[in-house]
Amino acid sequence: MKKHNFSAGPSILPQVAYENAAKAIMDFNGTGLSILSISHRTKDFEQVLNSAQELMRELLAIPDNYSIYFVGGGASTQFFHLPANFLGTKAGYVNTGVWTKKAIKEAKLYGEVQVVASSEDKNFSYIPKGFEIPADLDYLYICTNNTIYGTEYKCDIDSPVPLIADMSSDILSRPVDVSKYALIYGGAQKNLAPAGVSFVIIRNDMLDKVVRPLPTMMNVNTHVENNSMFNTPPVFPIFVMNETLKWIKSIGGVEQMYKINLEKAQLLYDEIERNSLFRPTVAAEDRSLMNICFVMSEGNEELAPEFLEFATQRGMVGIKGHRLVGGFRASCYNALPKESVEALVACMQEFEQLKTK
Ligand SMILES: *Cc1c(COP(=O)(O)O)cnc(C)c1O
Numbered sequence: 001m002k003k004h005n006f007s008a009g010p011s012i013l014p015q016v017a018y019e020n021a022a023k024a025i026m027d028f029n030g031t032g033l034s035i036l037s038i039s040h041r042t043k044d045f046e047q048v049l050n051s052a053q054e055l056m057r058e059l060l061a062i063p064d065n066y067s068i069y070f071v072g073g074g075a076s077t078q079f080f081h082l083p084a085n086f087l088g089t090k091a092g093y094v095n096t097g098v099w100t101k102k103a104i105k106e107a108k109l110y111g112e113v114q115v116v117a118s119s120e121d122k123n124f125s126y127i128p129k130g131f132e133i134p135a136d137l138d139y140l141y142i143c144t145n146n147t148i149y150g151t152e153y154k155c156d157i158d159s160p161v162p163l164i165a166d167m168s169s170d171i172l173s174r175p176v177d178v179s180k181y182a183l184i185y186g187g188a189q190k191n192l193a194p195a196g197v198s199f200v201i202i203r204n205d206m207l208d209k210v211v212r213p214l215p216t217m218m219n220v221n222t223h224v225e226n227n228s229m230f231n232t233p234p235v236f237p238i239f240v241m242n243e244t245l246k247w248i249k250s251i252g253g254v255e256q257m258y259k260i261n262l263e264k265a266q267l268l269y270d271e272i273e274r275n276s277l278f279r280p281t282v283a284a285e286d287r288s289l290m291n292i293c294f295v296m297s298e299g300n301e302e303l304a305p306e307f308l309e310f311a312t313q314r315g316m317v318g319i320k321g322h323r324l325v326g327g328f329r330a331s332c333y334n335a336l337p338k339e340s341v342e343a344l345v346a347c348m349q350e351f352e353q354l355k356t357k
Helices: 015-026 043-059 074-086 098-107 204-208 220-225 235-250 253-274 301-313 338-356
Strands: 066-071 090-095 112-118 140-143 163-166 183-187 198-203 278-280 291-296 328-331
Touching: 015 235, 043 066, 043 235, 066 204, 066 220, 074 098, 074 163, 074 183, 074 198, 090 098, 098 112, 098 140, 098 163, 198 204, 198 220, 204 220, 235 253, 253 278, 253 291, 253 338, 291 301, 301 328, 301 338
Parallel strands: 090 112, 090 140, 140 163, 163 183
Antiparallel strands: 066 198, 183 198, 278 291, 291 328
8 A cells, every 4th residue: 555654754755865865775876886885085975965065055045155064963963062152141042842942951051041932822833923032142043843833934034133943844845035044954854864964054154153162073163164074974864865955956946845835735734624523733824834733623532543543544654643732743745745645635534424424
């Protein structure tokens, strides 16, 4: 049976990326060697790394005064790397859920943290808006897409202080005005690559704003100066990321990706609204295009395990909601085909017919 992979992360990647990765494991670039076993200093790999950087720059229209690097450790490593570099006295954080809470915890090791806005009062079911941003912050930190709660910022906010954003789960899913950010980063395993690599897009003036002496690997300058090659970078994840980026370009870039993502999300949110057995959990204007959360409607709560079983039997994978939200979460990342969303919608309709006959 065909599987429809709605996993939140690691998650579905383009079919062509799987195919080319499989080939490269057996014979990378006709070298007769596996991508898993070549030096990261080879010309062939350097080309892959440079291509990934160039494609990311092109697809996101990243201005020339920004640098891009790739580094191991996942997004969670950036939770402490970034305040270590940039939090001298006080930073502002917008608390929109688990991932910002974790980032706040790490930042407190380096200085004062002011939570300038939070949506915790309603279990993070919306994005705070219209909050004031004090001018004396070293930076303001946001998470643009909250993978667990299914909320997403719908525009790039204006900030009088350097704006840092965790875009782990919505990078390249929509156009971004990079010039509004001082730094954008994320783990690659949601929308780009297998686990093991993070991307960092940093405005170059930030390189002069490092506030304390740091171990070499923690300093942002190390990675920019050495073009992601200070130590051995995650070679294989970077290879796959490059394949994903090539795929995004081939289908028409981020604008086209965004159009498709809007269509997929609309299809599913419409069904959640229409279907008497389900209801959405997120404020309409803040609903994520990537992580679509829903629960059983009032009075139908006890049907949740049965629907999970029903959907699983029909090939749906990874739709069980995070324990903090309950219900269901369908992650509809870039590479998830529209047919998978259609299959889930059909499944919800079939289940409704079965239960309301
Ligand atoms: C998954 C995720 C993280 C954590 O990523 P790791 O690479 O596992 O550390 C951080 N932020 C967001 C928004 C995520 O979705």
